[in-house]
Amino acid sequence: MKRRNTPAKTAVLNILQQAQSALSQDSIEAEVKGEMDRVTVYRVLNRFCEDGITHRILADDGKYYFALCLNCNEENHDHDHFHFRCLGCQKVECLKQQVQVILPQGYRQNAISSWVTGYCKNC
Amino acid sequence: MKRRNTPAKTAVLNILQQAQSALSQDSIEAEVKGEMDRVTVYRVLNRFCEDGITHRILADDGKYYFALCLNCNEENHDHDHFHFRCLGCQKVECLKQQVQVILPQGYRQNAISSWVTGYCKNC
DNA sequence: CGTATTATTGCAACATAATTGCATTAATAA
DNA sequence: TTATTAATGCAATTATGTTGCAATAATACG
Ligand SMILES: [Mn+2]
Ligand SMILES: [Mn+2]
Ligand SMILES: [Zn+2]
Ligand SMILES: [Zn+2]
Numbered sequence: 001m002k003r004r005n006t007p008a009k010t011a012v013l014n015i016l017q018q019a020q021s022a023l024s025q026d027s028i029e030a031e032v033k034g035e036m037d038r039v040t041v042y043r044v045l046n047r048f049c050e051d052g053i054t055h056r057i058l059a060d061d062g063k064y065y066f067a068l069c070l071n072c073n074e075e076n077h078d079h080d081h082f083h084f085r086c087l088g089c090q091k092v093e094c095l096k097q098q099v100q101v102i103l104p105q106g107y108r109q110n111a112i113s114s115w116v117t118g119y120c121k122n123c
Numbered sequence: 124m125k126r127r128n129t130p131a132k133t134a135v136l137n138i139l140q141q142a143q144s145a146l147s148q149d150s151i152e153a154e155v156k157g158e159m160d161r162v163t164v165y166r167v168l169n170r171f172c173e174d175g176i177t178h179r180i181l182a183d184d185g186k187y188y189f190a191l192c193l194n195c196n197e198e199n200h201d202h203d204h205f206h207f208r209c210l211g212c213q214k215v216e217c218l219k220q221q222v223q224v225i226l227p228q229g230y231r232q233n234a235i236s237s238w239v240t241g242y243c244k245n246c
Numbered sequence: 247c248g249t250a251t252t253a254t255t256g257c258a259a260c261a262t263a264a265t266t267g268c269a270t271t272a273a274t275a276a
Numbered sequence: 277t278t279a280t281t282a283a284t285g286c287a288a289t290t291a292t293g294t295t296g297c298a299a300t301a302a303t304a305c306g
Contacts, residue, residue: 004273004282025263037285042264044283058183060236062292063263082224087233097224099237101205104218106244110210113183114222114237121229127253127302148293160256165293167254185263186292 003051008036012044013053022057022067022083022092055079057092060115065092080112088123126174131159135167136176145180145190145206145215178202180215183238188215203235211246 003009015031016023029041045066048054054066057079069079082095099114126132138154139146152164168189171177177189180202188206205218222237 001282002274006273006283008284039265039286040284046265047283058185060181060234062181062185084226084230095224095227100223101218101220101237101239103207103239103241104244107207108242109239110241111183112237112239114224114235116224116226116232116235118226118233119231121227124253125303129254129302131255149291162257162294163255169294170254 003047008032008040009044009047011035012041013048016048016054016066016068022065022094024059024063024065024092026063027090028066057083058113059083059085059092060117061085067092067094070094080114082114082116084120085115085117086120086123087117088119091120093120126170131155131163132167132170134158135164136171139171139177139189139191145188145217147182147186147188147215149186150213151189180206181236182206182208182215183240184208190215190217205237205239207243208238208240209243209246210240211242214243216243 011032012028015028025038025041025045028045029038032041045054045056048066049056052069055069057065057067059065065083080099082097082099083092084095085092095116099112101109101112103109134155135151138151148161148164148168151168152161155164168177168179171189172179175192178192180188180190182188202217203222205220205222206215207218208215218239222235224232224235226232
């Protein structure tokens with residue numbers, strides 16, 4: 001399924017690139033108000049995830065956030081870092097620190113989702 | 124608001140005690156099918172949380188899971204441990220390992236939510 | 247026990263986040 | 277320029293959880 005370049009795709013990608021942080025669907029929707037449908041935002045973001053352009057993280061507020069994959073290449077994705085959500089400015093960031101977990105015997109690890117909520121240095 | 128003992132409350136508590144793991148509303152609902160309403164399950168569980176009988180954890184599948192507070196006392200709740208969700212049997216457990224995170228300068232930590240998904244030793 | 251008080255329940259409606267179906271539009275290849 | 281089909285808009289649907297309100301029933305108290 002070959003991808004096509006569309007205004008919607010370009011607009012969402014620009015927003016993510018300028019954000020320097022993970023964004024939720026609704027915050028992106030707010031920025032493109034009128035330009036495109038709500039569903040299109042979801043679909044563009046999901047396609048980005050399928051294509052390895054973004055990664056999708058379910059925050060502890062129950063919403064998905066999307067962040068550009070910065071240190072990933074086509075084959076190796078590495079998203080086992082902590083995520084921080086600020087209760088003041090609502091900003092979500094990918095932290096540098098990797099999550100270290102040792103599972104009990106016989107357990108196999110598939111994915112990790114680690115969140116810290118609190119207040120960032122500006123809040 | 125003094126609590127009352129009801130069949131609904133007793134049934135849900137029994138299920139949690141026998142489970143030895145965290146349960147979602149829908150899995151509890153499945154076990155009490157016909158006995159009580161969907162909303163009652165939510166309300167019983169939320170009351171347990173208010174009363175410090177259970178704690179509520181939002182999993183990386185977007186659902187809340189409820190687990191008995193075992194090592195908590197009235198004042199000190201300690202839920203900063205990893206949680207494991209099995210993709211095979213759907214079971215959710217609280218792992219022993221505590222989450223260790225060092226935040227960037229100036230950041231304040233409020234709450235932690237750490238999930239590992241994968242397959243347990245039986246799956 | 248009998249009665250009053252009010253916590254708890256059931257049911258319908260609502261809220262919010264995200265997905266799906268389908269006809270239409272438009273990006274790309276030939 | 278035209279054919280192909282990915283992408284879009286809109287409405288409907290799913291999923292999870294909450295809220296309003298009248299009816300029910302657990303508890304306290306004489
Ligand atoms: Mn990340
Ligand atoms: Mn726990
Ligand atoms: Zn902040
Ligand atoms: Zn399992």
